[in-house]
Amino acid sequence: MSQDQIVNKDDLVIRFAGDSGDGMQLSGTLFSDASALTGNDIATFPDYPAEIRAPHNTVAGVSGYQVHVGSHIYSSGDKCDILVAMNPAAFKSQLKWAKKGATVIVDMDTFTEDALEKAGYKENPFTDELERAYTIVRAPITSFTAKIGEEQGADKKTTEKCRNMFALGMIFFLTNKTLEKTFAYLERKFAKKPDVVKLNKAVLSEGFEYAEKLELIHSKIVSVAKAEMPKGRYRNITGNVATAWGLLAASERSGRRLFLGSYPITPATDVMVELAKHKSLGARVFQAEDEIAGICSAIGASYAGALACTSTSGPGLSLKSEALGLAVMTELPLVVVDVQRGGPSTGLPTKTEQSDLAQALYGRNGEAPLIVVAASSSANCFYWAYTAAKLALEHMTPVILLTDGYLGNGSQLFRIPKVADLPEIKPRLAKPNDPNYRPFRRDPETFAREWALPGMEGLRHRVGGLEKCPDGPLSTDPENHQLMVNNRQEKVNRVANYIPDQEVMGAEDADLLVVGWGGTSGALTLAVEEMNAEGKKVAYTHFNYICPLPKNTGDILRRYKKIVVCELNNGQFAGYLRTQFPECPMTQYNKVMGLPFEVGELKEHFNSLLG
Amino acid sequence: MSERHFVPKTDVAYTKADFTSDQMVKWCPGCGDHAILSSLLNTFPKTHVKKENIVMVSGIGCSSRIPYYVDTYGFHSIHGRACAIATGVKLANPALSVWVNMGDGDSMAIGGNHLIHAIRRNQDLNITIFNNEIYGLTKGQYSPTTKFGQVTKTSPYGTIDYPFNPGELVMGAQGTFFARTLDCVPALTTEVMEHAAKHDGASVVEVLQNCMIFNDKTHAAITDRAVRDDRTIVLEHGKPMIFGKEKNKGLRFNGRQLEAVTIGENGITIDDIMVHDETTEDTGIHMMLAHMGGDLPVALGVIRNVKKTSYTQLYEDQMDEQMQNGKYKCVDDLLNSGDTWEV
Numbered sequence: 001m002s003q004d005q006i007v008n009k010d011d012l013v014i015r016f017a018g019d020s021g022d023g024m025q026l027s028g029t030l031f032s033d034a035s036a037l038t039g040n041d042i043a044t045f046p047d048y049p050a051e052i053r054a055p056h057n058t059v060a061g062v063s064g065y066q067v068h069v070g071s072h073i074y075s076s077g078d079k080c081d082i083l084v085a086m087n088p089a090a091f092k093s094q095l096k097w098a099k100k101g102a103t104v105i106v107d108m109d110t111f112t113e114d115a116l117e118k119a120g121y122k123e124n125p126f127t128d129e130l131e132r133a134y135t136i137v138r139a140p141i142t143s144f145t146a147k148i149g150e151e152q153g154a155d156k157k158t159t160e161k162c163r164n165m166f167a168l169g170m171i172f173f174l175t176n177k178t179l180e181k182t183f184a185y186l187e188r189k190f191a192k193k194p195d196v197v198k199l200n201k202a203v204l205s206e207g208f209e210y211a212e213k214l215e216l217i218h219s220k221i222v223s224v225a226k227a228e229m230p231k232g233r234y235r236n237i238t239g240n241v242a243t244a245w246g247l248l249a250a251s252e253r254s255g256r257r258l259f260l261g262s263y264p265i266t267p268a269t270d271v272m273v274e275l276a277k278h279k280s281l282g283a284r285v286f287q288a289e290d291e292i293a294g295i296c297s298a299i300g301a302s303y304a305g306a307l308a309c310t311s312t313s314g315p316g317l318s319l320k321s322e323a324l325g326l327a328v329m330t331e332l333p334l335v336v337v338d339v340q341r342g343g344p345s346t347g348l349p350t351k352t353e354q355s356d357l358a359q360a361l362y363g364r365n366g367e368a369p370l371i372v373v374a375a376s377s378s379a380n381c382f383y384w385a386y387t388a389a390k391l392a393l394e395h396m397t398p399v400i401l402l403t404d405g406y407l408g409n410g411s412q413l414f415r416i417p418k419v420a421d422l423p424e425i426k427p428r429l430a431k432p433n434d435p436n437y438r439p440f441r442r443d444p445e446t447f448a449r450e451w452a453l454p455g456m457e458g459l460r461h462r463v464g465g466l467e468k469c470p471d472g473p474l475s476t477d478p479e480n481h482q483l484m485v486n487n488r489q490e491k492v493n494r495v496a497n498y499i500p501d502q503e504v505m506g507a508e509d510a511d512l513l514v515v516g517w518g519g520t521s522g523a524l525t526l527a528v529e530e531m532n533a534e535g536k537k538v539a540y541t542h543f544n545y546i547c548p549l550p551k552n553t554g555d556i557l558r559r560y561k562k563i564v565v566c567e568l569n570n571g572q573f574a575g576y577l578r579t580q581f582p583e584c585p586m587t588q589y590n591k592v593m594g595l596p597f598e599v600g601e602l603k604e605h606f607n608s609l610l611g
Numbered sequence: 612m613s614e615r616h617f618v619p620k621t622d623v624a625y626t627k628a629d630f631t632s633d634q635m636v637k638w639c640p641g642c643g644d645h646a647i648l649s650s651l652l653n654t655f656p657k658t659h660v661k662k663e664n665i666v667m668v669s670g671i672g673c674s675s676r677i678p679y680y681v682d683t684y685g686f687h688s689i690h691g692r693a694c695a696i697a698t699g700v701k702l703a704n705p706a707l708s709v710w711v712n713m714g715d716g717d718s719m720a721i722g723g724n725h726l727i728h729a730i731r732r733n734q735d736l737n738i739t740i741f742n743n744e745i746y747g748l749t750k751g752q753y754s755p756t757t758k759f760g761q762v763t764k765t766s767p768y769g770t771i772d773y774p775f776n777p778g779e780l781v782m783g784a785q786g787t788f789f790a791r792t793l794d795c796v797p798a799l800t801t802e803v804m805e806h807a808a809k810h811d812g813a814s815v816v817e818v819l820q821n822c823m824i825f826n827d828k829t830h831a832a833i834t835d836r837a838v839r840d841d842r843t844i845v846l847e848h849g850k851p852m853i854f855g856k857e858k859n860k861g862l863r864f865n866g867r868q869l870e871a872v873t874i875g876e877n878g879i880t881i882d883d884i885m886v887h888d889e890t891t892e893d894t895g896i897h898m899m900l901a902h903m904g905g906d907l908p909v910a911l912g913v914i915r916n917v918k919k920t921s922y923t924q925l926y927e928d929q930m931d932e933q934m935q936n937g938k939y940k941c942v943d944d945l946l947n948s949g950d951t952w953e954v
Binding site: 033036037039181227229230231232233234235236245248249252257259261278279280281282284286288289290292293296297298299300301302303304305306308322323325326330416417418419453454455456457458459460461462463464465466473474 | 662
């Protein structure tokens with residue numbers, strides 16, 4: 001191809017969509033990996049159904065994977081520039097995610113009468129109006145793939161599984177990328193199946209060549225700008241893997257064995273799956289019989305001296321409530337990772353939401369304060385998992401880390417740190433045979449108690465769910481209960497002395513302060529940046545420390561006349577802020593659709609507030 | 612796979628007093644729990660485990676107060692969860708000798724799931740179930756072991772719940788150790804607890820315990836001195852299954868089921884009496900022994916004690932293998948693994 005065929009762009013959004021068995025997640029991952037390796041910044045958004053294999057060719061079974069590549073990427077992007085639809089159902093359900101003018105690649109072979117009917121089409125989907133609005137590329141993906149399979153003597157099932165490679169090959173050509181990285185991946189992944197490697201590579205190349213020969217889209221080769229990022233070594237990482245690795249790093253840095261007691265639950269399972277691989281790094285993973293046993297085994301492990309963790313999602317956190325109260329009462333370090341999903345109840349297991357905040361803050365009987373922190377990008381799940389562990393170990397309290405399905409399953413570039421450069425972690429271990437040891441004797445600064453481990457001489461003691469007095473024995477004394485309740489609260493409050501000030505992006509005299517927390521920072525950052533570039537004065541503050549809040553939170557909120565708190569629930573963080581800062585009027589922007597914010601909707605709302 | 616022992620032994624010669632805590636014991640006078648506590652305190656010195664390495668974990672209920680009365684590390688947790696918490700303790704530090712104490716409601720109602728899974732995994736825990744067939748701490752509601760038809764506060768017309776037999780539950784969950792004893796025979800209790808402590812894997816000791824206040828004499832039909840010898844049989848490994856005041860009764864397997872016979876009657880000799888083998892892997896006979904009652908004597912002593920690699924050992928073997936031969940030696944190795952690139 002010649003240089004004048006190439007259009008340079010800052011960013012590009014591609015969405016792969018097909019049946020849940022069509023390998024769309026893999027195509028998306030391979031494309032984002034190849035993009036990251038060739039210097040793009042990336043963010044991904046897997047958008048898949050709860051069913052493993054919903055009925056073939058139905059809208060219910062459509063699985064999507066959106067990739068946003070470019071020079072400086074905050075989010076997985078609102079709408080896509082290129083949509084790949086592997087069947088009519090994907091075309092029907094996903095076209096709404098395509099920008100006007102987008103290139104839409106469809107597998108023409110799948111647009112049979114039967115499949116059209118299953119997708120709910122009564123007539124030809126390609127109306128004139130649609131043809132005008134999009135560039136629709138009808139590619140013979142199934143038949144070309146089948147031909148290669150036949151040539152290579154592959155069985156039908158294996159061949160069908162390669163269709164995604166054809167589409168991926170087309171995308172590689174259209175984005176001016178080469179195939180080597182993906183070839184290398186296939187060789188690694190199917191090292192023991194040379195036939196499968198050969199077939200996949202051939203189909204991938206065929207897709208690439210097909211796009212190359214296709215006059216129609218020749219003019220639309222897009223070269224996406226390379227990332228402008230701080231120097232360093234990078235890799236691609238999902239939020240759930242980053243969370244697991246953050247816990248491993250905290251274990252190594254603190255010298256405490258890592259224990260994870262968990263039960264499989266979407267979308268948190270991958271935290272456990274990842275840690276289960278790393279026994280060589282000392283990760284002690286226990287797949288418990290249920291959510292309750294997950295957290296209870298972690299509490300037992302914590303009592304015995306481990307950096308103990310449990311990972312879950314909304315309904316699982318509900319089941320862990322009573323045990324969380326026990327961890328509060330026994331004042332043991334514990335990290336609870338909640339990868340939030342759509343609720344209530346089973347809700348929308350594979351979709352994202354921020355609606356567990358109230359549960360994390362308040363969902364226990366009694367006065368049961370604990371630390372709550374939230375990650376705000378897939379990559380920084382690493383740091384927030386690390387921070388959650390540090391706070392738990394140094395302040396002797398359970399910590400809930402809130403991530404969400406969007407962060408957990410999505411991926412981003414991650415600048416690889418050196419473990420030695422991470423902040424020091426100093427667990428509050430008691431000294432064996434300390435004659436002054438008392439189970440609830442507190443550090444005068446942090447109010448944290450000491451951690452005496454079974455096996456240590458001279459520190460035998462009992463803990464449990466019943467109220468104790470500072471020296472250790474049981475007590476139902478009214479004054480003692482008041483004292484212990486106050487102390488446990490004060491311990492959590494004083495964590496505010498050990499966390500950095502909240503930062504604000506934008507002018508001090510901005511007309512609007514946008515407030516966000518957790519997994520929405522990508523879309524919020526971009527919306528605010530774009531508005532300021534358009535001449536509006538909008539400030540933005542994003543919270544990761546939720547409980548306690550940074551000490552300057554009130555100063556920030558009091559500085560602005562108009563405040564809008566944006567979150568993927570009906571206003572849980574807004575309500576929490578109002579109870580602490582009733583003097584600050586706050587409006588809300590909420591969305592509970594199981595989907596992340598879009599930059600467009602945010603800007604529209606912010607503009608309406610600015611009037 | 613070579614057998615490994617994870618709990619270090621000590622030469623310190625402990626006595627019962629070394630394990631007695633300074634806390635006032637707050638059970639009702641005459642409660643069976645006092646005797647069980649005493650048996651437990653007598654057991655610890657025989658295990659030769661350092662005091663500091665013993666952890667008592669309990670749930671909720673009268674019996675679950677026991678950690679306060681034992682001078683070791685202890686965790687009085689929440690209702691039903693003792694097995695799960697104990698599992699975490701043992702996984703985090705296999706050098707600890709972990710004891711779990713629960714009542715019948717704690718272990719088999721609210722905590723039933725954790726109990727069966729701890730047993731199934733053969734996690735190295737010493738589990739004692741105090742079975743008084745009633746909820747005592749909440750003042751007299753029926754439990755999963757309350758006799759069918761019994762009138763309690765929540766079954767004023769008699770229970771219509773079929774009770775669990777803890778021994779059958781243990782064996783159904785592929786348990787490797789089950790013993791039964793009576794609170795009123797402390798020497799037997801200490802003896803079976805010692806065997807339980809030696810067993811690598813999950814051991815379950817059921818103690819038939821009397822609650823004077825809410826279920827008095829629930830076990831009297833077998834524990835009363837006048838009938839005890841005829842209504843119970845103490846099983847001993849390798850010995851014929853003999854019982855009765857005159858030691859002249861025995862158990863015989865008639866091809867279909869167990870039956871009680873009298874030696875010297877109908878041509879029955881000692882050679883007709885079954886010899887107890889606690890080590891047979893097949894649960895058949897052990898299940899029958901655990902099931903006995905009614906016309907047959909209730910089995911006491913160690914009913915099942917089978918060798919099967921414990922979860923602790925399987926776990927530690929895997930950990931050791933990976934620590935020695937695994938791909939990554941430190942987290943930096945992991946962070947830099949796979950596709951990475953320099954900017």
